Amino acid sequence: MGSLPEGMNNLGATLNAGVPISWYLILSAILFTLGVAGFIFRRNIITVFMCIELMLNAVNLSFVAFANQHKQVSGHIFTFFVMVVAAAEAAVGLAIILTVFKNRDTLNIDEINSLKN
Amino acid sequence: MSIFFFLLFATIAVVAGVSVILQRHPIASALSLVGVMGSLAVFYLILGAEFIALAQMIVYAGAIMVLFIFVIMLLNAGAEERRGRSWMAQLLGVPLLIAFFAIVGYALVGRFSGGEPVSFGSFTGGTAEAVGYALFTDYLLPFEVTSVLILVAIVGAIVLARKEMD
Numbered sequence: 001m002g003s004l005p006e007g008m009n010n011l012g013a014t015l016n017a018g019v020p021i022s023w024y025l026i027l028s029a030i031l032f033t034l035g036v037a038g039f040i041f042r043r044n045i046i047t048v049f050m051c052i053e054l055m056l057n058a059v060n061l062s063f064v065a066f067a068n069q070h071k072q073v074s075g076h077i078f079t080f081f082v083m084v085v086a087a088a089e090a091a092v093g094l095a096i097i098l099t100v101f102k103n104r105d106t107l108n109i110d111e112i113n114s115l116k117n
Numbered sequence: 118m119s120i121f122f123f124l125l126f127a128t129i130a131v132v133a134g135v136s137v138i139l140q141r142h143p144i145a146s147a148l149s150l151v152g153v154m155g156s157l158a159v160f161y162l163i164l165g166a167e168f169i170a171l172a173q174m175i176v177y178a179g180a181i182m183v184l185f186i187f188v189i190m191l192l193n194a195g196a197e198e199r200r201g202r203s204w205m206a207q208l209l210g211v212p213l214l215i216a217f218f219a220i221v222g223y224a225l226v227g228r229f230s231g232g233e234p235v236s237f238g239s240f241t242g243g244t245a246e247a248v249g250y251a252l253f254t255d256y257l258l259p260f261e262v263t264s265v266l267i268l269v270a271i272v273g274a275i276v277l278a279r280k281e282m283d
Contacts, residue, residue, distance in 0.1 A: 018119050018235050019120050019123045019234055020230065020235070021233075021235055022226050024160065024235065025225040025229055026225060026226065027127050027131070029225060030134070031153065032221070033221075034131075034134040034135060034137070034138055035134075036214060037138055041210060046143045046194060047138075050150050051137065053181065054153060057153060057154060057157055060169075060173075061160060064160070064164045067243070068165055068166075068239070068240045069229075071242060072242070073243060073248060074251070076168065076169050076251075077248065083176050083177065084263050084267065086181065087176060087180065087270075088266055088267055088269075088270035090181045090185070091184065091270050091271070091273075091274040092270050094274075095274040098277070107192065
């Protein structure tokens with residue numbers, strides 16, 4: 001710790017130099033936390049699914065930030081694979097949502113509880 | 118200048134992210150999520166990931182979100198009602214989330230506060246050529262396995278969404 005006040009002191013120099021990598025990581029953490037919050041608090045199954053996409057995007061941002069920091073392209077490859085998995089997940093997940101809605105006629109995750117006890 | 122763009126698009130991303138979880142109607146959440154993805158594409162561009170920025174716009178904001186909006190319209194999903202939350206989520210949710218963010222932020226700032234600051238053009242190794250070269254040399258096996266994954270996803274989606282034919 002002790003790095004944040006130092007960063008505040010150097011704010012004037014930072015204005016010309018660029019953005020510290022930790023800012024990107026903090027932004028990524030904020031977006032991930034928002035995704036978790038939506039996952040916990042929302043009841044609509046489609047919105048819950050969108051919050052998962054938000055979390056994946058937040059992680060992608062930190063991958064790309066680390067790729068920039070280490071001057072390597074591997075982080076971009078990871079991001080690419082995360083995108084591919086997200087696309088496959090969206091296709092299958094939305095098909096599952098369609099099937100659930102066809103059978104249960106609801107999108108509320110509290111009413112989809114046949115596996116409970 | 119990069120700090121101005123960072124703050125501008127970080128604000129857009131966070132506001133749109135809050136909007137995703139606060140909007141009552143799924144279609145408004147979906148459009149807010151497009152806003153988050155667009156500003157993340159700008160960040161990728163600033164961080165030197167040109168290919169990933171374009172893939173973000175085309176694959177995420179284009180394909181995946183259109184799929185979401187298509188399903189929302191197909192199911193005619195209305196606004197969700199605000200009731201029936203579990204008391205545990207109401208009571209413990211926000212404090213646990215704040216604790217989670219504090220721990221993650223502390224770890225990130227503590228470990229990665231140093232290093233070279235990011236400005237536009239400080240890393241130019243994210244071109245389509247560089248990504249494609251890495252993808253087809255070092256990461257060839259994962260790439261091919263990914264194609265199998267996509268095939269499985271296509272078959273799964275068709276099997277799940279088809280009409281029952283008796």
